[in-house]
Amino acid sequence: MAHDERRLEVLRAIVQDFVSTNDPVGSKALAERHDLGVSPATIRNDMAVLEEQGYITQPHTSAGRVPTDKGYRLFVDRLSAVKPLSGAERRAIERFLDGAVDLHDVLGRTVRLLAQLTRQVAVVQYPTLSRSAVRHLEVVQVAASRLLVVLITDTGRVEQRVVDSPVEVDAGAVADLRTLLNQAFAGIKLAEAGDKVPDLLETAPQHLRGLVATVSTTLVETLVEPSEDRLVIGGTANLARGSALDFPGTMRPILEALEEQVVVLRLMSEVDASTVLVRIGEENDHEALTGASLVTVGYGSADRSLGGLGVVGPTRMDYPGNMAAVRAVARYVGHLLAES
Amino acid sequence: MAHDERRLEVLRAIVQDFVSTNDPVGSKALAERHDLGVSPATIRNDMAVLEEQGYITQPHTSAGRVPTDKGYRLFVDRLSAVKPLSGAERRAIERFLDGAVDLHDVLGRTVRLLAQLTRQVAVVQYPTLSRSAVRHLEVVQVAASRLLVVLITDTGRVEQRVVDSPVEVDAGAVADLRTLLNQAFAGIKLAEAGDKVPDLLETAPQHLRGLVATVSTTLVETLVEPSEDRLVIGGTANLARGSALDFPGTMRPILEALEEQVVVLRLMSEVDASTVLVRIGEENDHEALTGASLVTVGYGSADRSLGGLGVVGPTRMDYPGNMAAVRAVARYVGHLLAES
DNA sequence: GCTGGCACTCGCACGGACGGAGTGCCAGCC
DNA sequence: GGCTGGCACTCCGTCCGTGCGAGTGCCAGC
Numbered sequence: 001m002a003h004d005e006r007r008l009e010v011l012r013a014i015v016q017d018f019v020s021t022n023d024p025v026g027s028k029a030l031a032e033r034h035d036l037g038v039s040p041a042t043i044r045n046d047m048a049v050l051e052e053q054g055y056i057t058q059p060h061t062s063a064g065r066v067p068t069d070k071g072y073r074l075f076v077d078r079l080s081a082v083k084p085l086s087g088a089e090r091r092a093i094e095r096f097l098d099g100a101v102d103l104h105d106v107l108g109r110t111v112r113l114l115a116q117l118t119r120q121v122a123v124v125q126y127p128t129l130s131r132s133a134v135r136h137l138e139v140v141q142v143a144a145s146r147l148l149v150v151l152i153t154d155t156g157r158v159e160q161r162v163v164d165s166p167v168e169v170d171a172g173a174v175a176d177l178r179t180l181l182n183q184a185f186a187g188i189k190l191a192e193a194g195d196k197v198p199d200l201l202e203t204a205p206q207h208l209r210g211l212v213a214t215v216s217t218t219l220v221e222t223l224v225e226p227s228e229d230r231l232v233i234g235g236t237a238n239l240a241r242g243s244a245l246d247f248p249g250t251m252r253p254i255l256e257a258l259e260e261q262v263v264v265l266r267l268m269s270e271v272d273a274s275t276v277l278v279r280i281g282e283e284n285d286h287e288a289l290t291g292a293s294l295v296t297v298g299y300g301s302a303d304r305s306l307g308g309l310g311v312v313g314p315t316r317m318d319y320p321g322n323m324a325a326v327r328a329v330a331r332y333v334g335h336l337l338a339e340s
Numbered sequence: 341m342a343h344d345e346r347r348l349e350v351l352r353a354i355v356q357d358f359v360s361t362n363d364p365v366g367s368k369a370l371a372e373r374h375d376l377g378v379s380p381a382t383i384r385n386d387m388a389v390l391e392e393q394g395y396i397t398q399p400h401t402s403a404g405r406v407p408t409d410k411g412y413r414l415f416v417d418r419l420s421a422v423k424p425l426s427g428a429e430r431r432a433i434e435r436f437l438d439g440a441v442d443l444h445d446v447l448g449r450t451v452r453l454l455a456q457l458t459r460q461v462a463v464v465q466y467p468t469l470s471r472s473a474v475r476h477l478e479v480v481q482v483a484a485s486r487l488l489v490v491l492i493t494d495t496g497r498v499e500q501r502v503v504d505s506p507v508e509v510d511a512g513a514v515a516d517l518r519t520l521l522n523q524a525f526a527g528i529k530l531a532e533a534g535d536k537v538p539d540l541l542e543t544a545p546q547h548l549r550g551l552v553a554t555v556s557t558t559l560v561e562t563l564v565e566p567s568e569d570r571l572v573i574g575g576t577a578n579l580a581r582g583s584a585l586d587f588p589g590t591m592r593p594i595l596e597a598l599e600e601q602v603v604v605l606r607l608m609s610e611v612d613a614s615t616v617l618v619r620i621g622e623e624n625d626h627e628a629l630t631g632a633s634l635v636t637v638g639y640g641s642a643d644r645s646l647g648g649l650g651v652v653g654p655t656r657m658d659y660p661g662n663m664a665a666v667r668a669v670a671r672y673v674g675h676l677l678a679e680s
Numbered sequence: 681g682c683t684g685g686c687a688c689t690c691g692c693a694c695g696g697a698c699g700g701a702g703t704g705c706c707a708g709c710c
Numbered sequence: 711g712g713c714t715g716g717c718a719c720t721c722c723g724t725c726c727g728t729g730c731g732a733g734t735g736c737c738a739g740c
Contacts, residue, residue, distance in 0.1 A: 003681090026733050039683050044734065062690045062733045101562055102500045136480040140492055150490065150498060152480055158490060158500050160442045222441055236576055237595035255577035259452075343712090366702050379714050384703065402702050402721045 007046045009036060011055055012079040014047075015067050019316055024064030069281035069315060072293070076278050076319050083320040085328050089117060093332050100336070103127075103156035107232045110309065110333050115235025117325040120313035121258065123296075125268045126230040127155035127306040127337070129223055130191040137181045139215075144168045147177075149215060151223065153190070155306055155337060159228070163218050166210050173208060180204055180212060194220045229307070231261045231268075238313070247314060253288035258312070263289075268308035273298035273334065276323045281315040291315065295322045299330040301338045309333070347386045349376060351395055352419040354387075355407050359656055364404030409621035409655060412633070416618050416659050423660040425668050429457060433672050440676075443467075443496035447572045450649065450673050455575025457665040460653035461598065463636075465608045466570040467495035467646040467677070469563055470531040477521040479555075484508045487517075489555060491563065493530070495646055495677060499568070503558050506550050513548060520544055520552060534560045569647075571601045571608075578653070587654060593628035598652070603629075608648035613638035613674065616663045621655040631655065635662045639670040641678045649673070 013034045017025040027040040055071035100106040114122035132153035140148045145165040184200040279294045296310030353374045357365040367380040395411035440446040454462035472493035485505040524540040619634045636650030
């Protein structure tokens with residue numbers, strides 16, 4: 001069994017060296033840079049086995065070895081210790097995020113912070129609407145038969161919809177509508193808001209029914225759609241850093257996938273706040289991302305995940321470091337949003 | 341003078357050919373592809389003059405000529421006819437933008453549309469806050485001494501601020517505060533909101549003064565800052581399209597400048613709705629953008645510019661096409677926002 | 681089961697040769 | 711005076727052959 005253990009040690013060394021140098025790593029360099037206690041020849045044997053098992057591969061005969069996706073996976077699952085953040089990094093997180101004036105600002109700072117800490121592309125999801133609850137609904141009249149309805153959630157999101165009323169409305173009707181909507185929906189999770197509509201319609205006074213029906217169905221329909229979930233993306237310049245080195249093809253499909261927010265949103269839908277989720281290369285369903293890795297986690301309080309955040313980078317990334325950064329930032333953002 | 345005219349014609353041909361092929365263009369190819377009515381030898385003479393005047397240059401001896409920034413400038417100013425959009429493009433604009441549910445959606449669609457039409461990076465600015473007027477202010481209590489103030493502008497922007505009150509407030513105070521704020525600020529341009537604060541404080545009942553002061557100064561201070569103006573950016577994948585071909589250095593500084601929204605916002609501050617503004621290469625103050633060109637224009641109604649939008653791309657871009665697209669989109673967005 | 685040695689493979693960098701595209705200039709022509 | 715065809719020249723990009731170095735696999739020995 002000592003064999004197996006050393007072999008894993010060799011794999012770890014290969015991953016670490018390759019991540020830091022971006023050169024295929026050979027047996028000699030490995031023996032020099034790591035205290036494996038054996039000679040290059042022995043390492044070569046181990047490498048041959050690792051290659052046969054599919055954990056590493058050589059770009060061409062007589063080049064060093066490079067980890068495969070499977071190799072990275074093993075590394076992440078069994079070989080990487082959680083790397084604690086440095087004090088400076090912790091302080092940076094606080095300094096960066098404190099003083100944000102609103103949700104937009106918090107998430108904007110978060111994405112910049114993450115991009116800076118990890119030197120990767122960072123992605124932050126707005127708190128999911130369907131899991132948010134209504135804090136307040138505001139109705140503003142913008143024209144005789146046109147209303148602007150503003151939804152404020154308990155997570156700080158503010159959404160607006162313009163609704164055309166079937167009939168002209170006056171100030172009194174607007175006030176009544178506001179009261180009715182708030183009575184019906186305040187404190188209710190958006191995912192469950194639809195269930196309240198029948199009740200609401202019943203209690204509404206006759207002359208307001210049409211208006212209430214229009215407004216409430218518009219709200220429920222357009223706000224619960226997952227496409228309404230939003231993303232903030234930052235640090236795309238980091239993609240261009242190693243460009244040719246990191247992404248053998250081009251980085252274009254990745255940029256496209258990021259702009260196609262739906263793709264990333266689907267990935268985000270799987271996160272939860274307790275574990276950092278790592279997807280490596282081919283593990284990604286989406287074709288454009290098969291050359292990339294994602295490190296994601298949910299943020300929010302213990303009992304309630306608000307949304308996800310994470311980073312996207314080459315498979316050749318510093319997994320322990322990125323996992324630590326993503327987790328730390330998510331925790332801090334979770335606290336921040338729980339407070340407000 | 342016939343000389344001069346033909347020389348300009350040669351410059352136009354060079355720009356057009358170079359934009360479409362990305363190869364330095366030689367005298368022979370020019371004579372073949374354009375009806376200039378003279379032989380390559382003559383064209384060579386003209387090219388020598390154009391080069392001496394600084395409109396074109398050769399990457400190296402015995403390569404074709406390439407337009408300089410100055411050459412593009414002349415082309416844009418005197419040689420390019422406004423290229424009308426095709427019917428399909430016009431229809432695309434309408435199809436793409438109609439059906440947007442709110443401001444966020446309108447601008448998101450706009451940026452995607454522009455990126456698609458021009459195949460460049462597109463940038464759209466949110467309606468400037470300082471030029472917007474207050475439509476409504478809403479106050480929601482989130483804790484004993486913490487209020488959420490929501491500002492709705494006549495351009496459809498919704499901004500929120502959390503304000504910590506110096507004293508605990510009750511529901512009545514919140515309602516009074518709401519009324520006071522709306523009385524004071526409704527219809528007022530944000531840029532002038534600061535002037536109203538003293539009046540407001542005077543008319544406020546004694547027991548609300550502290551609260552009103554805190555809230556109104558927070559609003560005025562944080563909302564009038566130009567940094568509060570926002571940008572939507574899209575089509576960054578287009579940067580990667582020609583990458584090495586279009587941007588000799590890397591595209592990284594450009595991505596960085598785009599993320600550094602302040603840079604672009606400053607550029608946007610100069611636009612107005614009547615003329616399309618083109619900045620070519622070195623004409624850009626910002627160093628990272630000296631290899632790029634910007635085509636921008638303001639959007640809004642005739643009497644009032646709300647914000648700017650435009651595209652960023654290599655100096656080697658289709659200026660007439662991009663100018664036409666940018667202008668058409670800006671017009672349509674202007675109408676759309678004027679309605680709501 | 682580990683190690684040192686050795687032959688082998690292969691990619692890459694270097695350098696010279698070649699071809700092609702394009703130019704500038706000049707003499708002649710309209 | 712201006713345009714044109716011809717010509718010599720320049721220089722880039724490509725291709726090919728060589729040498730070098732890194733790295734491997736295998737084998738015999740400890």
